[in-house]
Amino acid sequence: MKKILNDPNAYVDEMLDGLCMAHPELQRRGDGGRVVCRAGGAVSGKVGIVTGGGSGHLPVFLGYVGEGLLDSCAVGNVFAGPRMDDCMEAMRAADGGAGVLQLYGNYGGDRMNFEMAAEMLALDGMDIASVRVSDDVASAPMAQREKRRGVAGLVLVYKVAGASAAAGATLAQVAAVARKANDACRSIGVALSPCVVPESGQASFSIDAGDVEFGMGIHGEPGIWRGPLKKADALADEMLAHVLPELFLASGDRVAVLVNSLGATPAEELYILYRRVASVLAERGVTVVRPLVGRYATSMEMAGASLSVMKLDAELETLLAAPAHCPFWSVR
Amino acid sequence: MKKILNDPNAYVDEMLDGLCMAHPELQRRGDGGRVVCRAGGAVSGKVGIVTGGGSGHLPVFLGYVGEGLLDSCAVGNVFAGPRMDDCMEAMRAADGGAGVLQLYGNYGGDRMNFEMAAEMLALDGMDIASVRVSDDVASAPMAQREKRRGVAGLVLVYKVAGASAAAGATLAQVAAVARKANDACRSIGVALSPCVVPESGQASFSIDAGDVEFGMGIHGEPGIWRGPLKKADALADEMLAHVLPELFLASGDRVAVLVNSLGATPAEELYILYRRVASVLAERGVTVVRPLVGRYATSMEMAGASLSVMKLDAELETLLAAPAHCPFWSVR
Structure with a gap:
């Protein structure tokens, strides 16, 4: 295996260690440290944007946590979805009181855990919207667009949604423009x-x-x-x-x-x-x-x-x- | 050969085409288009910084042409030094009247062509200084530091010299701080x-x-x-x-x-x-x-x-x- 690593099972956590050491504007949180968020915490009054997914795609997903972009990310093992608990923790980390947009790639495991996390936190009164990115035309025909996977188009949709939230849009507005970006x-x-x-x-x-x-x-x-x-x-x-x-x-x-x-x-x-x-x-x-x-x-x-x-x-x-x-x- | 290309012999020129199409702040010039410089031309009154070297190292070398960094780059074939004519053209493109620093990695072919170019342009009255980056400790012992190759440390030296020139330093000052950066x-x-x-x-x-x-x-x-x-x-x-x-x-x-x-x-x-x-x-x-x-x-x-x-x-x-x-x- 021609990879520069120590213990293969520590690949993700050691990567996260190094990333947060190099970029102190990012911070790990949650049980196990599998949530990456902005070190300053949620931005009060701004719609929070949360993403998540498997590791092994840098800069996707967690690399886009930053100003005018995302607020937090739930991090899975390589090519494996994040845990439901981490999705919840990432949503809490992103919540500045104006609601939270879940914005992630359209994969079954990610969807299941984000949907369960949304159900749990909605019970606590969190205002939540979800947009799944589905830009990969090779993964299903147009008539079954809801089955398409999300790939690099995620980055452009992150940018659009992040700028909308930073400009003070409401949760419904941020979700609508993220959907428009994905549709385009x-x-x-x-x-x-x-x-x-x-x-x-x-x-x-x-x-x-x-x-x-x-x-x-x-x-x-x-x-x-x-x-x-x-x-x-x-x-x-x-x-x-x-x-x-x-x-x-x-x-x-x-x-x-x-x-x-x-x-x-x-x-x-x-x-x-x-x-x-x-x-x-x-x-x-x-x-x-x-x-x-x-x-x-x-x-x-x-x-x-x-x-x-x-x-x-x-x-x-x-x-x-x-x-x-x-x-x-x-x-x- | 698992590379995404058309004609292997057009690799460098097609790469330069795409690069300048994607980044209109960069421009090709010179016979053959093998000089990349800032589209706005040399900055009047600022020390110009010119580099050069073989292709195949992006972002090195030409990718660091920009604000607060380099003014121009002479581009060779993959892993081959730039032509002397292109070194001269790159120096002219960088010359804003305050002198030009040649700042490049310590390789024999690059050195020969940059030194000849400097001799030619000095005859025309251009004020020229040269610093060769030699950061690779594996390539020769400390006692023969002048034989060491330049590798990624180039980027840090570019940044130091570029900032110094942008701040209005003289050619002697920019060359001195570039040398200090390389020594460190x-x-x-x-x-x-x-x-x-x-x-x-x-x-x-x-x-x-x-x-x-x-x-x-x-x-x-x-x-x-x-x-x-x-x-x-x-x-x-x-x-x-x-x-x-x-x-x-x-x-x-x-x-x-x-x-x-x-x-x-x-x-x-x-x-x-x-x-x-x-x-x-x-x-x-x-x-x-x-x-x-x-x-x-x-x-x-x-x-x-x-x-x-x-x-x-x-x-x-x-x-x-x-x-x-x-x-x-x-x-x-």
Whole structure:
């Protein structure tokens, strides 16, 4: 196992130790320390935004706790959902008295624990809304959009919701704009090589040396096809062919674009992909606003990349442009 | 070759296309477009800072062109030095009339071309100083420090020099503080797996599945020993044992720390390393100021990590903390 670690079972907790030592603006809390929140505590009078999910995706999920973004995160083991107790603790940590938005990726385990946590805390009088991000077009057809998984589009939805909450919107308003952002966002990923899950020592999937899996999920969930790796431009074109049709873009439209590495794929290759994506969009008269190219939602050392496109209206564009700061991302 | 690219020989130019499309604050210039500079041009009256080197190390080198950092970069092929003409063009692009500092890693090819470029432009009356960064302790003994290579410590030296120039220092002052920063900085790297150089299709080195090479350079230059991969804490301790002795740290001292991924090694594992590094320094009474944990100087998809430590005085600490912004890094 070519990973830099001590005890594989301590991978997540030692990572959290190091993260909070490096970023004192973050703090662990809860029994077991599996909640990460802003060290200053909940912001009084602001809608709190809580997320959660398995580890192994940095900066997702906990890395987006920060100013103008999220308030807290419930942290699971690698690729495993957070415990219900930690979801509750994360919600308490985010609660500044104006209600709490649960904003997380659409996975069964995460959903079950967040829904139970919401039921418990609603009994205590907490005002709660939930939005599940479901941007991965490869994971189910449009007619079953509620089954789609959440992938890198999470980052854009976090940004929109975080800016809305920071600007003083109500819980209903923050939830509505988060839903709008999710509805406007589509993603797809390609995988070239797996990562190793530390606790098991096993690769997340296996793939032949020259092959790509098109449409694979960030935990190695099966994609649409597997075959020889194509050239970057052909790959970008095929990714766009899956992502764009549901957005009904017309000349003059504006979009946010995120070209994301799943881990090992270097920035150089993301820019080669971005070059093609931006060229195709420009040919269609579509303007890319504030593109993001880098590692925003990973699968540890997995090689591959994902493309996310969000169709913008004036509200989404303004919220994406608002200042924000977390350990992994600053928007000025 | 599991890389997302089109023509391997177009890797660098297509990467530069995508980079400048995504970051319009950067601009290509020069015959062949192998100089990246700030789109606004040189800053009048400010000392210009120029760097350069081979591609394949993003964000190093060109990614640090930005506010409070560098003014321009001469770009070579993957792992190959920039051409002399491009060094000259980069110097012209950085020249705001207050002189130009050449600030680059200590490699023979880069040095030869930058020195020739300086000779040519000095004839035209340009005021030029040169500082070569040489932070890699594994590459030569202290007595031959002038032979040491420059690795991730470059980023810290860029930041110090960039802040000094932005604050209005003279060329002699910027060069002096860059030299001081380099003298105060030590780095060492460990490699777990190679990257593939696109133009050749060859791996940068080969290594057995369970092995680590301790002290390897960012182009696969041989290190100090090769053997079974140790646990993260043991690796961190041994990295510190190579980096700290030449810094003569005492209780009460303050340091900058950079724990850097060479590419594929995920952020999770960097934080596990940082946890140990910060604990050992804390035990010695040394305070870590503004730690950096992430991908700052890579070797494309190579797995491994490096540790850089810079001993701070008040001047270096102030310059590291000054605001800066480039496509890959913001300091607020």
